[in-house]
Amino acid sequence: xxxVTQPDIHITVSEGASLELRCNYxxxxxxxxxxxxxxxxxxxxxxxxxxxxxxxxQGIKGFEAEFKRSQSSFNxxxxxxxWSDAAEYFCAVVDNTNAGKSTFGDGTTLTVKP
Amino acid sequence: DGGxxxxxxxxxxxxxxNVTLSCEQNLNHDAMYWYRQDPxxxxxxxxxxxxxxxxxxxxxxxxxxxxxxKKESFPLTVTSAQKNxxxxxxxxxxxxxxxLTFGAGSRLTVL
Numbered sequence: 001x002x003x004v005t006q007p008d009i010h011i012t013v014s015e016g017a018s019l020e021l022r023c024n025y026x027x028x029x030x031x032x033x034x035x036x037x038x039x040x041x042x043x044x045x046x047x048x049x050x051x052x053x054x055x056x057x058q059g060i061k062g063f064e065a066e067f068k069r070s071q072s073s074f075n076x077x078x079x080x081x082x083w084s085d086a087a088e089y090f091c092a093v094v095d096n097t098n099a100g101k102s103t104f105g106d107g108t109t110l111t112v113k114p
Numbered sequence: 115d116g117g118x119x120x121x122x123x124x125x126x127x128x129x130x131x132n133v134t135l136s137c138e139q140n141l142n143h144d145a146m147y148w149y150r151q152d153p154x155x156x157x158x159x160x161x162x163x164x165x166x167x168x169x170x171x172x173x174x175x176x177x178x179x180x181x182x183x184k185k186e187s188f189p190l191t192v193t194s195a196q197k198n199x200x201x202x203x204x205x206x207x208x209x210x211x212x213x214l215t216f217g218a219g220s221r222l223t224v225l
Contacts, residue, residue, distance in 0.1 A: 009154070032212055043118075043204055043216030044157075090156060092214075100145065100212040101172075106156040 002027040002093050006105035013081050014113045021076040021108050023091030032094040033074040034102070035065055037087050044090060050074065061085070086112045117141065118217035120205050125222045127192070127199065135190045135220045137205035143215070145208030146188040150174060150201045151219075157204065163188055192222060200224045 003026045013019050025031055032051050036044040048059025055067040065076045074091060091105045121136045139146065145164050149157040159172030163182040177196025182188055192199045202221050206214040 034213070036214075036216075041202075041219070041221075043120075043206075043218045044214070045216070046213060049213060094212040096212070100208060101159060101162065102147075102212065102214060104157040106154060 002031070002095050002103050004091050004093050004103055004105035006089075006091055006108050008108045009106070010109045010111070012111040012113060015083050016080050019076075019078045019081045019085070019110070021089050021091075021110070023074045023076065023105060024072050025074060025091070025093045026072065027093050027095070029096070032096060033065075033067060034092040034094070035059065035063070035074075035076050036090045036092060036104075037061075038090065038107075039087050047076070047089075081110075081112055083112045083114065086110055118205060118207060118215060120203075120217035120220050122220060123218070125220060127222060127224050129224065130194045132191055132193050133199075133222065135192070135203055135205075135222070137188045137190065137217060138186055139188075139205075139207050140186065141207055141209070141215060142185070143207035143209050144185070146182070147206045147208065147214070148172075148178075148180065148188070148190045149204045149206065151204060152201050160190065160203075 005024045034049045035047040038044045047063050050057050050067045058064050088107045088109050090107045092102045118139045127133045147162045148160040158174050161180040163169035179191045204219045205217045
């Protein structure tokens with residue numbers, strides 16, 4: 001069965017600093033990978049996705065992520081964090097052999113210091 | 115605007131009561147999902163449906179029931195058999211390549 005691990009429960013960065021959120025997955029085949037963001041009390045919004053091809057993918061709000069098959073990782077990055085980026089971030093993997101079911105990590109909460 | 119509407123936003127339930135959470139979509143997506151979210155546990159799949167009049171259990175279906183009589187609607191009933199129903203419930207639809215679109219969620223509290 002597929003699984004997703006987000007090692008960092010909570011990360012704090014200063015506004016303007018760079019950000020990297022870690023995601024490791026376990027999946028037998030080439031995965032479909034996603035990052036979603038959730039503001040408090042709201043639903044999740046898609047940031048970016050990887051299906052195939054270029055391993056560096058660009059998303060909304062200036063985010064990018066890099067797929068590294070050898071490390072089973074799909075880390076999310078942003079060069080300069082804004083206060084509005086404070087939220088919870090979820091990494092997800094889709095099982096294409098099982099009705100496209102998504103498995104989510106437990107999330108990383110980002111706090112941005114002024 | 116196309117989207118997903120979940121109602122109510124907040125719901126309080128007494129012990130032993132069944133409650134139904136509504137999820138309506140106008141995105142014309144075939145697949146619909148219900149997730150439960152608890153602090154520090156990410157999202158867990160309750161039920162999903164890929165087509166009208168058909169649905170499957172997810173990872174934590176016990177104590178829940180669903181129906182899919184129309185493409186646009188996928189209501190979730192939290193029954194009295196669900197021992198710990200207090201949670202945030204998210205409805206989502208799935209488009210091509212399994213991209214999920216989420217509603218704003220419903221927060222259920224048991225009194």
